[in-house]
Amino acid sequence: MPIEREELPVDILFVGAGPACLTSALHLKKQLAAMGRDDVEIAVIEKAQTVGSHILSGAVVDPRPLVELLGEDWRDCGLPVEAWVDQEEVRHLSATGALRIPVPPMLKNHGFPVISLSEMVTWLKDRCEEAEVMVFEGFPGHQFLHDAKGHIAGVQTMDKGLDASGNPGPGFEPGAEIRAKCTVLGEGVRGSLTRQLIDEQKLQGRNPQIYGTGGKELWKLPEGRFPAGKVLHTSGWPLSSTQYGGSWIYGLSADRVSIGFVTALDAQQPWTDPWENFQRWKQHPFIGKILEGGEILKAGAKCLPEGGYWSRPRPWGDGFLIIGDAGSNLNVSRLKGVHTSMKTGLLAAETLLEAIRKDDFSAESLCSYDERFNNSWLKQELWRVRNYRAEFQGRGFWSGAIRAGIKYVLGGIGKEFIPLKADHDEMLKIQHAEPRPEPLEYDGKKLIDKVTQVYHSGSVHSEHQPSHLKVADTDLCISRCKEEYGNPCQHFCPANVYEIVDDDKGQEKLQINHSNCVHCKTCDILDPYQVITWTVPSDAGGPKYLGL
DSSP: OOOOOOOOOOSSEEEEEEEHHHHHHHHHHHHHTTTTTTTEEEEEEESSSSSTTTOOOBOOOOOOOHHHHOOGGGGGOOOOEEEEEOEEEEEEEOOOOOEEOOGGGGOTTTTTTEOHHHHHHHHHHHHHTTTTTTETTOOOEEEEEETTTTTTEEEEEEOOEEEESEEEEEEEEOOOEOOSSSSEEEETOOOOHHHHHHOOOTEEEEEOOEEEOOOOEEEEEEEESOOOOOEEEEHHHTSSOOOEEEEEEOSTTTTTTEEEEETTTTTOOOOOOOOHHHHHHSSSHHHHHHHHHHHEEEEEEEEOOOOOOGGGOOEEETTTTOOOOTOOOBTTTTTOOHHHHHOOOOHHHHHHHHHHHHHHHHHHTTTHHHHHHSSHHHHHHHHHTTGGGGGGGTOOOHHHHHHHHHHHTTSSOOOOOOOOHHHHHHHOGGGGSSSOOOOOOOOOSSOOOOOHHHHHHHHHHTTTSSSSESSHHHHHHHHHHHHHHHHHHHHHHHHEEEEEEEOOOEEEEEOGGGOOOSSOOOHHHHHHOOOEEEOOTTTTOOOOTTTT
């Protein structure tokens, strides 16, 4: 018997309450109000139970789009700012040394605000609601709706109250059908709807997307240890000279610091473990001295899109736009994606305003987004570093850094296009891999294991719902994958979701601890056989990153 679903018609639907969609919704609503078009209905759906709970970033923000959205007096608008950058330092780490090097031009942040992205999007959500944008929290998008022509016409949200078999349970609530003239996808990294759309409509950019997985912790330090507004970045150890990645420490208010470490997922080794790299980095004498006597308050992990300009999917089509990290707009050379996401939101709002005026949401209308992008400072910024990560892939860190740095200083000279390989295609089989380092010993205080990270992330999922992590062939895991790669999912997942355990019959099986998941998407990205698919959980569960 067909399930009866509530229908909610709107004009514009934004999927994902991150900086891209919230900026776009707010800017669009302001422009419509100035035109006297209060009749246009705008909605934002967010998979987390609270806006900001699933979002994670450093973050030092380039304020350029804040000026465009909020005006020259944006500093007086109440936007939550932890500190203003007034000290900058870069170090290259060896096993025991910490060589201070000049701050590269792309990492200069003097005068920029240091923020908690979860707090920033919470503030933007409040501004959207004041402008009468509807924001629906705890509404994961499940699948697209289509019109009679097969064009995107909205989203059906996830059914809630399903049992472990996927059948309606006692508290079953059918998902709603939110119909829209245009659906704007700003789901962030590797969003499930965005991935589906890119595959179905063949929107992928000239290069595949590549990623890094970052771990982040919020620490309370002894008074005066690391001043608010100080920014420290490091490269090098514990990564080898062939691997890309690095760290940050940002001084916040009240003697707190944001610390984190990003490991590029094209590291090749099947035992690559981004969370272990992060914890190992904290053992370095230079870093350990900063953290000594401190306390971990919160922790989490997230992937970031590193492919850049040539990994951008086509961001428009009949009834849809793709913005923010979902559209590969992060500038990896600057370690920044908040300002670029916000700018794509502003460009999308201008595109939607024109479409509303014409009442035309076809691909022919929405493709004007490209013209706006090409005439913007964002295009100039991303074009200058269009091959940045490609310079490192296969060359090693120092060779890549020198080549990429020279091209940046000279305004982006060089080849127009350099190809990239997808992260999972770079993974070596066991017989060709380097020896795995000795595992860390975790003390539960300074060095925390993956299960403790899950605790500090606040991640919670109902164990009575279907697993949102779909493995197409679990037999592959205990046969071919074990032999060829040594089950890399046990290493690359930062939340101990995947374990090879005894099945009580003398055989091994894959155990999926889906309730541990912190929604980083590493498994969906790096599985060498591409049989793992991350989907949204039906209970809107996950981490609670507010304040992180």
